[in-house]
Amino acid sequence: MSGTARVGRRGASGGTNDAAYLRRLGPGDVAVIDQVDLDRATATALLEAGVVGVVNAAPSISGRYPNLGPEILVEAGVTLVDDCGPTVFSDLADGSTVRLHDGAVHVGDREVVRGFAQDRDTVADLLDEARGGMAAQLEAFSANTSEFLGRERSLLVDGVGVPAISTSMRDKxxxxxxxxxxxAEEVRALTGFIREYKPVLVGVGDGADALREAGHTPAVVLGTVAELDPSLARKARDVVVPADPDGFVAGLARMQDLGVDPIAFPSSANPEDMALLLAHAHGAALVVAVGFDASLGGFLDRGRSGSIPSTFLTRLRLGPTLVDAPAVLALYRSRVSILTLVMLVVAVLAAAVVAALALGAGPSLVLLLETGGRAVAQWATAVYRGVVG
Structure with missing residues (x-):
């Protein structure tokens, strides 16, 4: 297949944690990335951008654990040329037309770089082998968790470092x-819950865009300068930015130039967990997590090494205050009860009978409406009793 090469930065995933790169991608492009163990979130983001091919300088499946990204890409018909080496960033020019064939990347008639062509069978074999690396990853997880806890003890235990915000979350x-x-699907499914309970909405990175697309405006947005949309940030009551010492000062000046005055959150936790800790520290009665994967595979299938202990310890800190969106969707029901619907049906049929009498309808029509009304009322009552009982 052929497409336009969009070359990312060497050492950057080109995925969900590189929002500027994602915005450059479009339908028919070939994403040139550098990500060991391509995760599900990155693969999904690439698919949503419409890429037809992916050229990875690194191995998409290293064998450390069974990551899900490559399987998602090949199942969707995206050509994946894997483990091409770092020279791909110097050999390929951004915007050039490339052709991917049998593990090779061609520009015109010239083979520029060669990797390994992944397909369903090769990905399945590599994932089977990678499942054997789970034990080693769990051991590393234990060590990283102890290290993270030592570094962020004050934040996790006492909430030290959580910034003050103007949005009230106390008992909400x-x-x-x-x-x-x-x-996006979870946000749309929660529309009834959001309208009924009017919770405080917090958008993290692309999550803020998902809220906007569903017709909601987040009160708080949190993310890096590259992730946040300035137009959406200006509408939020609070804008919280991770205080990354490498880029926070420059990013702060840029956001202030755009009319946004962000609040710094000094922590090495990932932005999603910062948002959960922010809500907990400000007294939220219940925190509903949307777009989070709390499964073991989800914990391991992350591109950032610090994400696993951060997410694990954050969930322990919030405890029963935290629930995931699928649980809310399974339990939530509208306050419009079945009994109310029964009464509505009976009222409509009664009105029909009255209208028929007023218009001088024959006895047979009135009898039909009365009989139908009683039947519907009995059926609806039986349904109500069955559900409530």
């Missing part, structure tokens, strides 16, 4: 939306 329900696979 808070919905935290992160940009992940299925986020």
């Amino acid at each position: 329900q808070v919905v935290v939306v992160a940009g992940g696979p299925g986020t």
